Amino acid sequence: MANDLIIQEPIDVAKVFTAGGMEGVLKEIEAVALAHVPDVETDSGRLDIASLAYKIARSKTLIDSTGKEVISDWKKKTDRINGLRKQARDFLDDLKTKVRQPLSDWEFAEQKRKAEEDARQEAVIKKRVADLLAVEVIISFLEVATMTDDEFQCLLGDKTFEFEERKKAKAEAEAAEKKRLEKEAADRKAEDERLAKQKKEQEVEAERLAKIQIEIEAKFKAVADEKKRIEREWQETKDRIARKEADKQAAENAKIQAKKDAEDLAKHQAKEAAEAEEIAKIKAARREALKPDKEKLIDWIKGYGTNPIPEIENKEVAEILRVGLEYINKTLNDMLIQVEELL
Numbered sequence: 001m002a003n004d005l006i007i008q009e010p011i012d013v014a015k016v017f018t019a020g021g022m023e024g025v026l027k028e029i030e031a032v033a034l035a036h037v038p039d040v041e042t043d044s045g046r047l048d049i050a051s052l053a054y055k056i057a058r059s060k061t062l063i064d065s066t067g068k069e070v071i072s073d074w075k076k077k078t079d080r081i082n083g084l085r086k087q088a089r090d091f092l093d094d095l096k097t098k099v100r101q102p103l104s105d106w107e108f109a110e111q112k113r114k115a116e117e118d119a120r121q122e123a124v125i126k127k128r129v130a131d132l133l134a135v136e137v138i139i140s141f142l143e144v145a146t147m148t149d150d151e152f153q154c155l156l157g158d159k160t161f162e163f164e165e166r167k168k169a170k171a172e173a174e175a176a177e178k179k180r181l182e183k184e185a186a187d188r189k190a191e192d193e194r195l196a197k198q199k200k201e202q203e204v205e206a207e208r209l210a211k212i213q214i215e216i217e218a219k220f221k222a223v224a225d226e227k228k229r230i231e232r233e234w235q236e237t238k239d240r241i242a243r244k245e246a247d248k249q250a251a252e253n254a255k256i257q258a259k260k261d262a263e264d265l266a267k268h269q270a271k272e273a274a275e276a277e278e279i280a281k282i283k284a285a286r287r288e289a290l291k292p293d294k295e296k297l298i299d300w301i302k303g304y305g306t307n308p309i310p311e312i313e314n315k316e317v318a319e320i321l322r323v324g325l326e327y328i329n330k331t332l333n334d335m336l337i338q339v340e341e342l343l
Helices: 021-035 043-071 075-134 141-145 149-304 315-341
Strands: none
Touching: 021 043, 021 075, 043 075, 075 141, 075 149, 149 315
16 A cells, blocks of 8 residues: 555645545545455555554544634634534544454454463463473473474473382382381281280289298298297396396495595595694684784774763754764774784
8 A cells, every 4th residue: 555645735725625525534544444345354454554553543643733823814614614623533533443443453453362372382381281290300490381282292201201200119118118117017926925914924923922021021030029028028137147247336435435435535624624623723822913903903993982972062063073973983883893803
């Protein structure tokens, strides 16, 4: 399709923007648009559809811009021209949509096809990953996605064989382990039965030995009681002998102590007699030495009381005299007693 516009440029304003003129131009554009047979199967066909839709849009722009240019000259016809402009815009927008609809439908179908293809590919890859996980193989999503079907089937076959071999080996190992555990259980049961029998025999033997032990302990107790009795009697005999010896020794010790006490008493009495004699001599010498002074002091004390007592009429002075005389008499009496004690 040529790249020229559907309508000629510049637009004949007098022809287009008059009654019936716009309708003719729009029909002309519609005729060209509807005459085109869309082909969405080829790149050139899809390009022609897009080009035709662009030309329709460009025609709309040309008509609209031309209408804007003549508005200033056609002020009185503004309302009519604006209406025609809107008519042209709406009509050509609808026509553009109608013309492009096959391409839009194809694009939508293509997007849907691609989405379905992507979903199918993703499902295939997920199934591959799941198949590999089932045989205990962990592999990246990207690596699985880049494999061909032959590569994947080859890998899956190898890994499945390895998995089955491992599974078989594991089953054999589990069977062997189960057999071993069963044998161990049987051995434990037999051992438990043997130990139970042995325990029963040991209990019977222990009961027999316990009876023997009781008999032996009874005999040992009788022997021990007899030994205690003999030891008690022997101890009583030794105690009697010890008491007799102690009494004899105590009597001898008492005699020795009495003799010693008599000697000590005699020595003490002789010492006391000598000391008493010496004290008597000292006292006699002292009396002789103190006798002159003693007689003089006694005469003075006795003569002191011969002084006459003055007569005092005042009671207070008389009381002082009485107290003083009592004190003097007591003091003289004490002096007399001390002098007498010197002899």
